[in-house]
Amino acid sequence: MNIASNECSCTKCHAGYGWTDDSFNFSDPGSVDCLICHADPALYSKRNNRCGYPDKDVDLAAAARSVDLPGRSNCGACHWYGGGGNNVKHGDMGNALASPEPALDVHMGGLDFACQECHVTDRHRISGSSTTSSVSEGVVACTDCHDPRPHDAASPLLDQLNDHCDAVACQTCHIPQFAKADATVTLWDWSKSGDQDKLLSKTENREAYLSREKGLLVKEKNVRPFYDWYNGKHHRYLKGDPVKPDTVTCMNPPDGDIHDPAARITPYKTIYGVQPADALYKYLIVPMLFGDGYFRHFNWLRSAEQxxxxxxxxxxGDIRFVGTCMRWRVNHEVAPAKDALSCLDCHRPDGAMDFTALGYKGDPAATGGRFAAPHAEADFSGGHRAFSAGKNFMGP
Ligand code: HEC
Ligand code: HEC
Ligand code: HEC
Ligand code: HEC
Ligand code: HEC
Ligand code: HEC
Ligand code: HEC
Structure with a gap:
């Protein structure tokens, strides 16, 4: 899906006043909406089909008087509702972060961090790299504030956790589950759209329903992440890139593997999709959804032409639905330390991690870490293990 042809709705968040079509001037500072980040979100808001302008009933004078540094709900006005609803897209970013319990997020909960406490902002360059867009104003890392070996080195067992940090990202152990407050979409099948809305099944952690506009949607709560190697880069599907009609095309697989010293095992949300593609040219279709688009006439052919x-x-003129997948890094909803993954959550049969899929011969506690000498022994007694080559690559 793409912004082109859907400007007036998408530009509620794809920012700026009056982005109605492709003639929008991105370099005009007068089109920047300051109030969306700086006014009290209770007094200032935007709706679909206003081309980036605020709601008609907003009292602009009152909104202007409320100006302050951005609170979580300012950033959340856009970031919590991407993908068409609360927590839908990322799974670790929803409106429960407005006033969370520490169990949901230790930083925004107990410590009441604003977003920019971590996403340090200098002259409006908001740091933090995204999983999908290539814009980046610098990265944010857990180690911006925490020691890279943060666990008590005096305890042999906890010091083992420090050794893990060369291969395992902090988030992997400290965000064992996400979408803890509200469910997030994990499957989105556009090919099933056009019929009546209907609930198909519902359990405590999973709900499947048909939406006339969007097709089959599955939403899940308390989701365990998918783990993959990530070295700081992602590949990205760009408009017009080829899709393989008979397999699932991953739109943004992370770069790096077990042999890459810069890569760490990182937690992801996966969302599977079924989307329209051009059967002849074999690339994804950019449909028009809003205005006189698909959501009005429910005709894929027409919305594809538009x-x-x-x-x-x-x-x-020939449409075929294809399978896609997207990965989202999980960075929020850090759990209290006592809920982090510990030794036996991973080092047991059917543990949290599929070690073989990650490239290990078996459980590395038995077969050795990725840069360890071939035969390391399992050692849960906490003895200091041999210095692994990994650290030399990592530098200080
Ligand atoms: C409620 C706010 C909101 C609306 C409305 C919205 N977006 Fe987004 N979109 C975002 C945010 C925020 C991002 C940045 C990444 C993120 O946090 O998800 C984003 C990112 C994207 C991306 C980059 C890839 C990705 O999935 O992150 C695409 C493509 C995109 N939006 C398309 C659209 C289209 C097309 C529409 C209209 C049909 C739309 N968006 C409407 C908030 C919104
Ligand atoms: C995407 C959100 C966003 C938008 C849009 C935005 N700001 Fe900001 N602004 C921030 C953040 C984040 C900070 C840093 C706050 C902090 O340090 O805690 C900031 C800080 C400021 C500051 C304090 C001084 C500084 O530069 O650090 C001023 C003044 C300011 N903004 C004015 C504006 C004006 C005027 C506009 C419109 C032209 C605007 N902002 C648009 C997010 C935004
Ligand atoms: C008006 C909607 C809106 C608001 C409000 C907003 N953002 Fe965004 N943000 C976006 C969109 C859209 C993108 C994707 C930009 C792109 O891909 O071109 C984005 C991207 C980002 C990124 C990813 C890095 C990047 O540069 O693409 C971070 C981090 C981020 N925003 C943090 C924040 C923070 C922190 C605040 C509050 C101070 C905030 N945003 C307020 C819409 C918004
Ligand atoms: C405790 C620190 C922390 C806080 C608080 C925090 N973030 Fe983040 N966020 C991160 C880290 C770390 C990343 C990964 C950034 C990177 O790799 O450069 C991230 C990534 C992101 C991204 C990119 C997501 C993606 O994968 O595409 C967005 C958008 C974002 N944060 C928005 C927010 C918003 C909005 C808030 C407030 C509601 C917030 N963050 C609060 C630490 C934090
Ligand atoms: C292999 C899993 C694992 C990794 C990787 C990991 N941690 Fe931990 N962490 C834990 C566990 C388990 C605890 C709880 C230890 C205990 O019982 O006191 C913990 C505790 C903590 C605490 C509380 C410390 C204290 O003394 O109370 C902090 C802060 C922390 N980790 C931060 C991090 C950061 C930052 C990273 C990345 C540099 C990281 N962790 C990587 C598993 C891990
Ligand atoms: C802007 C600074 C900052 C960033 C960035 C940050 N933290 Fe923290 N974190 C803190 C502070 C301050 C505390 C409270 C004091 C402490 O326990 O160290 C804390 C506490 C914690 C705790 C202990 C919670 C408990 O139960 O006591 C864990 C675990 C933790 N952080 C993990 C992370 C992880 C994982 C990331 C990256 C996603 C991260 N932090 C990013 C500042 C930060
Ligand atoms: C999140 C999953 C996870 C947790 C939790 C975890 N491990 Fe591991 N462990 C791994 C991975 C992945 C490796 C491989 C690291 C590498 O390639 O360097 C590993 C490697 C090991 C090794 C082999 C080290 C070597 O280089 O030969 C031992 C021993 C070990 N872990 C013990 C422990 C102990 C003890 C704990 C608890 C204090 C623990 N693990 C917690 C995932 C985990």
């Missing part, structure tokens, strides 16, 4: 013209891509 959207592809706006996106400047050739359309053969």
């Amino acid at each position: 959207g592809m013209t706006a996106a400047g891509l050739k359309f053969s």
Whole structure:
């Protein structure tokens, strides 16, 4: 899905006043909406189909008087509702972060951090790299504030955790589950759209329903992440890139593998999709959804013609639905330390992690870490293990 042809709704968040079509001037500072980040969100808001302008009933004078440094709900006005609803897209970013318990998020809960406490902002450059967009104003890392070996080195067992930090990201152990307060979408099948809305099944942690506009949606709560190697880079599907019709095309797989000293095992949310593609040209279709688009006429052919013209891509007139997958890094909803993954959560059969899929011969506590000498022994007594080559690569 793409912004082209959907400007007036998408630009509620894809920022700026009056982005109605592709003639929007991104360099005009007068189009920057200051109030969305600086006014009290209870007094200032935006709706769909206003092309980035605020709601008609907003009292602009009152909103202007409320100006302050951004609170979590200011950033959340856009970041909590991406993908069409609360917590839908990321799973670790929803409106429960407005006033969370520490059990949901130790930093925004107990410690009441604003977003920019971690996303340090200098002259409006908000730091933090995204999983999908290539814009980045510097990275944010747990180790911006915490020691890279944060666990008590005097305890042999806890010192083992420090050794793990070369191969395992902090988030992996400290965010054992996400979407703890509200469910997040994990499957989105557009090919099933067009029929009546209908609830298909519902249990405490999983709900499947048909939406006339969006198709089959599965939402899950208390989701365990998928783990993969990540070295700071992601590959990205760009408009017009080829899709493989018979397999699932991953839109943004992370870079790095077990042999890459810069890569660490990192937690992800996965969302599987079924999306329209051009059967002849074999790339994804950019459909027009809003306005006179699919959500009005429920005709994929028409919405593809409308959207592809706006996106400047050739359309053969032949649509085929293909499987896609997206990965989102999980960085929020850090749990209290006592709930972190510990030794036996991973080092047991059917533990949290599929070691073989990650490239190990078996459980590394038995077969050795990635840069250890071939035969290391399992040692849960906490003795100091041999210095692994990994650290030399990592530098200080
Ligand atoms: C409620 C706010 C909101 C609306 C409305 C919205 N977006 Fe987004 N979108 C975001 C945010 C925030 C991001 C940045 C990444 C993130 O936090 O998810 C984003 C990122 C994206 C990306 C980059 C890839 C990705 O999935 O993150 C695409 C593509 C995108 N949006 C398309 C659209 C389209 C098309 C529409 C209209 C149909 C739309 N967005 C409407 C908030 C919104
Ligand atoms: C995307 C959100 C966002 C938008 C839009 C935004 N700001 Fe900010 N602004 C911030 C953040 C974050 C800070 C840093 C707050 C902190 O340090 O705690 C900030 C800080 C400021 C400060 C304090 C001084 C400084 O530069 O650190 C001023 C003044 C300010 N903004 C004015 C504006 C004006 C005027 C606009 C519109 C042209 C605007 N902001 C638009 C997020 C935003
Ligand atoms: C008006 C909607 C809106 C508001 C409010 C907003 N953002 Fe964003 N933010 C976006 C969109 C859209 C993107 C994706 C930009 C892109 O891909 O071009 C984004 C991207 C980001 C990124 C990813 C890095 C990047 O530069 O793409 C971070 C981090 C971020 N925002 C943090 C914040 C913080 C912190 C605040 C509050 C101070 C905030 N945002 C307020 C819409 C918003
Ligand atoms: C305890 C620190 C912390 C706080 C508080 C925090 N974040 Fe983040 N956030 C991170 C880290 C770490 C990353 C990964 C950034 C990177 O790799 O550069 C991240 C990533 C992001 C991204 C990129 C997501 C992606 O994968 O595409 C967005 C958007 C974002 N944060 C928005 C927010 C918003 C909005 C808030 C407040 C509601 C917030 N963050 C509060 C630590 C924090
Ligand atoms: C292999 C899993 C694992 C990794 C990787 C990991 N931690 Fe931990 N961490 C734990 C466990 C388990 C505890 C609780 C230890 C205990 O019982 O006191 C903990 C405790 C903590 C505490 C509380 C410390 C204290 O003394 O009370 C902090 C802070 C912390 N970790 C931060 C981090 C940071 C930052 C990183 C990345 C540099 C990280 N952790 C990497 C598992 C891990
Ligand atoms: C802006 C600074 C900052 C960033 C960035 C940050 N933290 Fe923290 N964190 C703190 C502070 C301050 C505390 C409270 C004092 C302490 O326990 O160290 C804390 C506490 C913790 C605790 C202990 C919670 C408990 O139960 O006592 C854990 C675990 C933790 N952080 C993990 C992380 C992880 C994982 C990340 C990255 C996603 C991260 N932190 C990013 C500042 C930060
Ligand atoms: C989040 C999952 C996870 C947790 C929790 C965890 N481990 Fe591991 N462990 C791993 C991974 C992955 C490796 C491989 C690291 C590498 O490649 O360097 C590993 C490696 C090891 C090794 C082999 C080290 C070597 O280089 O030969 C031992 C021993 C070990 N872990 C013991 C422990 C102990 C003791 C704890 C608790 C204090 C623990 N693990 C907690 C995932 C985990």
